[in-house]
Each structure stands twice: as C-alpha cells, then as structure tokens.
Amino acid sequence: MNILDLVFPKECLGCGKEGSYLCKSCQETFLKASPICPFCQKPSLGGKTHSFCREKCDLEGLFSFFRFEGLLKEVIHQIKYEFLTDIFPELFSVIFREWENEKAFISLYKFIDQKKPILVPIPLHWHKENIRGFNQSVLFGKALAKKTGLSLKEDTLIKRKPTVSQTTLGSKERKENVRGIFKLKKPVRGLSIVLVDDVWTTGATMTEAAGVLKKAGAKNIWGLTICR
C-alpha cells in the first residue's frame, strides 16, 4: 500500500466499500454478453459470423466479455472521462477470470490456436490520446498479449482525424462518421488479426477498421471487446 492509498483510500465504484475499485460482490453484477454475429448482430454460437453473413462481413467473428451497462458502464466512463487508470488491473483480473472459465470462447480459442493472429488495437486520434494520456484499447491489448502470448502491434492503424462523439448518433450516421478515418501504417498482408477495442456499440468503428485491414490483404479478422 502506498501513501496515496492511505490518504485517498480506494472505494468501490459500485457500493462505496473501501479497499478496491471493484469489490467482490459488485464484480458479480457484471453481466456476460451473449455472443452475436458481428454482421446481423443476432445470436451466434461462440460469436462466429453466420455463414450466410460471411460474404458481406470482413469480421469472421466477435467476442465481447460483458454487457455495457450498470457498473461496467460506469467503470468505462470513469476510465475515459475521469482518467481512472488505476482501475485497469482490477478490471483485467475480472475479465481474465472469464477468459479462463468460459466455454463460450471456444471459437475464438480455435481461431487463436490455428491462425496465430496478431493483436491490433483500435487507435485513438493522437490529439485525444495526448489529452487522455493513454488509449484504453492499447492497455487492454497489452494485457491480452501478456495473457495469450500473442503479439500486440500498436500503430498498425492510425486515426487520421478526430471523430465527433458517436454517442448521440444512430447506426447509419455512425457508419458515415467513421468512413475513411483509419489509415494503415504497417503491412498486414497474409496476417490473421484480432482487433481489440473497449466497447462494441453498433460495430461501425470496428467494421471500418476491419475493412481497411482486409483491403490491405489481412487474411482472417476477429473482433474482441471488453463489453457490448
């Protein structure tokens, strides 16, 4: 424990109990996200893209750990807007407890095992990253790399321009909003990739990124997010 923990003891974001940001019982309130097809967003076994959606979709599958609601929504908000980076170790430990126990990961495990993909985080625009001081997708990617032994290739994609906040936009407007925002910085021809992000909302951002990678010759692409 350091001195700051004594002066400002950590409090659970859920219930206010002292000692950690996510107490044991509040961790239990995180609800698992059911796997969906990234194209039609309907239920799909293990998150694999339906075979009849496959032709229209650059993502082969999608996996999100939890539902983007309740306490986890608050946690993500605290990270993004209050820069609460201290919470990451606790958040990752909740996430990776799932990773080890979850039969639902079978399709993604298989993909990782057979294709030996690289991990590519969804970038932030440099200006935003400078203000925030970190990119939560990169931090998530680093933790994943450590956990899986896969290598994280930061800066494979860069974001050309800042986007207006997506939160008030509908799904069609979101697609428009992200068109052309990513630029490829490293060759990906022949590679398999797991794209990493914090939240999947309509999928516009990740779909756009997958499109850029696919066009540049990436072979197989999965999406992986903390929540959806």
Ligand SMILES: [Zn+2]
């Ligand atoms: Zn609590």
Ligand SMILES: [Zn+2]
């Ligand atoms: Zn589908």
